[in-house]
Amino acid sequence: MTISIRAMAFSLAVAGMASAVSGADSDDMAARFGALESARQISMSPSGNRIAIVSPVGSGSGVSVIDLASGKPPIRVLHENDSDQDISNCSWPTDDRLICRVFIQGTDREGYKYTFSRMMVFDHDGGHAKVLTDTGGIRSLGFTWSGGGVIDWNGGKPGTILMQREYVPESTAGTRIASKLEGVGVERVDVNSLGRVNVERPRTDSSQFISDGRGHVRIMGASKHDNFGYQQGKVEFYYRKPDDDSEWLELSTVTDAADGSWTGFNPVSVDPDQNVVYGFDDNEAGRRAVYSVKLDGTRQRKLILGRDDADIDHLISIGRSERVIGASYATDKRFAEYFDPELGKLASALVKALPGFAQIDWVDASEDENKLVLLASSDVKPGTFYLFDKTTHRLDEVMPLRPQLADVPLATMKPVTFPASDGTQIPGYLTLPVGSDGKNLPAIVMPHGGPSSRDEWGFDWLVQFFAARGYAVLQPNYRGSSGYGADWYKKNGFQSWRTAIGDIDDAGRWLVSEGIAQPDKLAIIGWSYGGYAALQSGVTEPGLYKAIVAVAPVTDLEELREESKHYVDEKLTSAFIGEGPHIEAGSPARHADKITVPVLLFHGEEDRNVDVEESRLMDKRLKEAGKSVEYIEFPELAHSLVSADARTTLLSKSDAFLRKTLGIK
Incomplete structure (x- = not known):
């Protein structure tokens, strides 16, 4: 494999680079190492023609968009300059729209501090901004603390997503049309009109849903509480067969022990092609391992990856559908084992092409997975984002995570x-x-x-x-x-x-x-x-x-x-x-x-x-x-x-x- 490398002409400019390290005093070094990472998160649009970057800005945070096709400098499309508001992450439902999660802090009349979240949606240039979270109307009998989250970027129709959200019942006084829905459910949302349709009615015990990446909800978790509303440390998981939107079948039970550990198969990601769900459970050696379970009524279980000396603690996924491509574990260093041979070979080739970078993390991908965003790092390399085009084998630098340390010798x-x-x-x-x-x-x-x-x-x-x-x-x-x-x-x-x-x-x-x-x-x-x-x-x-x-x-x-x-x-x-x-x-x-x-x-x-x-x-x-x-x-x-x-x-x-x-x- 031949990989060409060049610096991107439109890389984010980094202001305030520190002076040469020779003779640097303690305050100067503290400022360099204390500086926040230049990018908190990067996401790629479905076509691969745009990327969005969430970065710290002043006392707040901001979102910049780079048009990869034009090569123009990035534009700031969202900025929360208030330390009480924080943008945590963004992603693309379409090529033209962005969804971002914002955390907001407030203070009640008694002086108690609280935090809640909201999902925002807006155009790639910052226009037509709207609150995506449905917080109910004036009849709501409670406050919506969670802004919800996208569980599927393909809602089954163009321009739609599947969004998990908290439903709050409404007062019925003086009306017959008040909603009585309560709990966590799923709705299909049009990201342009904000039209929404419930696709998974909430239950008072439902806590999470997992889709197949193609617009179908396949897994539900029900968190058990006692009569006073306290969590009991038990989640019962259910699944649906393909093309069956009605009956929930038992999958597994995950139980928290008093010491904070847990037992039982914990589902994480559905593979619709193989009709399985990947998840974690203990193997015979008492180490966490990756298993797959068939979602066809048999619940046939298969060990995918396990070790006797370490927990397998991370599934590696890629792209908008979050396709599982491997898993990783840490012994003296973190190692990845790929279920996708092509991406495994590519990861090895990229390590060879980037001297000093020992670790490759897949960050995002275009819908066809031909364009990839990756983060390369090591103990002495704080990390650099790159773009890779599988068609042209071209590798372009986006930005370093800690440019202030570029001239600082780091320790092994x-x-x-x-x-x-x-x-x-x-x-x-x-x-x-x-x-x-x-x-x-x-x-x-x-x-x-x-x-x-x-x-x-x-x-x-x-x-x-x-x-x-x-x-x-x-x-x-x-x-x-x-x-x-x-x-x-x-x-x-x-x-x-x-x-x-x-x-x-x-x-x-x-x-x-x-x-x-x-x-x-x-x-x-x-x-x-x-x-x-x-x-x-x-x-x-x-x-x-x-x-x-x-x-x-x-x-x-x-x-x-x-x-x-x-x-x-x-x-x-x-x-x-x-x-x-x-x-x-x-x-x-x-x-x-x-x-x-x-x-x-x-x-x-x-x-x-x-x-x-x-x-x-x-x-x-x-x-x-x-x-x-x-x-x-x-x-x-x-x-x-x-x-x-x-x-x-x-x-x-x-x-x-x-x-x-x-x-x-």
Whole structure:
């Protein structure tokens, strides 16, 4: 295969490129690494002649459209400059119309903050903008929080889509035509006229629908609730045979366990040609695997891809129909296995054609799949979007994700293992400063969030910043992480916190024993659960880490339980946290007196994942105990701190804090 590469004449211009890296100070480097990605999401029109790019703009976000045929510069077609409104993603129902999801924050009369979403539709040049979400009329007996979502870009008729939405019943006072529909259902919507027809009547227990990509709803999920409306952690799935729009047949039941894991076949994507649904379930080795189930009445089940050493956790799909072309899993790195041989060969050819890019992710495609949008990246390559034409074999660059780092040497991320105190080998990733011999360095242990998550090989802006500032960084996939099966997951990182925190502390000890870290210059930094782990390590192993940085941390397990009160997942969250003595022992805010080293805390005021009161409580308890603590709170920001200014502050303040505390010049 011959692949030609040239830079696109109409690539997005990037303003404010930083100066050369030589001599760059901490603030300059913090600004480079703290900058948001230049594109949040890219989508391609059905013909492949246009692409839409969602990007951060000022304190908000915007959508730009590039006409690939004309080669003209991109035009801004939508801009939300208010930090209370955020465009998350867009896609094309037709060549001329775009649909985007917008999240909106508000405040009620009591001062309570809330968030809801709406779907917008407009022309490729920004004209004829309309709200696509049907929120009901003045008779509605409730508020529509979810703006719905497109489950099929081919609604069965030209210019239509299938849209899953929340139906709210209407008041019947003074009328006979009020709607009594309630629950989640599906309607066919004309994206030009907004004419809509219900194709799947809502049920009070329906929670999701899956189509076949050709305008037919084939799977329904029914979420079970108790008499008080709380989720029971069980979803029953049903299916329909081809060309049967009436009878629902039993498919599977997925049940959430108290520890946050789940059992049962979880359907994800329908293949109409093979008349199967692909989904995930555990194999005999207790690892997540991909199975297909026949939708012909037999429910014949077939193992498609499974491993004994890792979970298969991602289906690879492509294009408007979201055709499944493979699956991927992560061991020391992420690997893809393709069910489509042609695209598998193409992915291999693209890796060879793009030196330094080890990973290829398919982003979108034209309707005929001849034109593709892809993202190429690696540990030292933050990512670049490309367009590939299968007919001409032409590969064109669209834009880099992080142009501010173009001239910054990035550090290699190396998979490693280290022994826990009980002899178990713990996997992780070690990143050393560029040019370092890997010995006698200031070092950071950086546990991931979740806890039911894991770190993977690839570019990480936090890790790379600290490596650029001269630190060795170790990211342990401690027991309690996902991706390694049920035995590794334990009872999750809260109920089994002693095992998880023990592994994280052993990561620090290993850095010292290997001579990588100077014992007096070892720190721990974490975000979310990682922040909890950083603080709890300061409680259980006082002085092992000489400085603690915690971003949006959980600090009291009982407070975390309280945060879910009056939400439908209250009982599931409570079961996930559990009951017993681990609540008292595993809450760092209750043992602030045991922490012997300086602490730096960060939190977003509008955090919906971990309430800001968790950091406020930790700050208060540490001060009451006479400990050294600094707390920085970011107004109007949520859990991920999606703000270049906030992230720059986080990096520069953390670096200054570590250098002062650890005595680094």
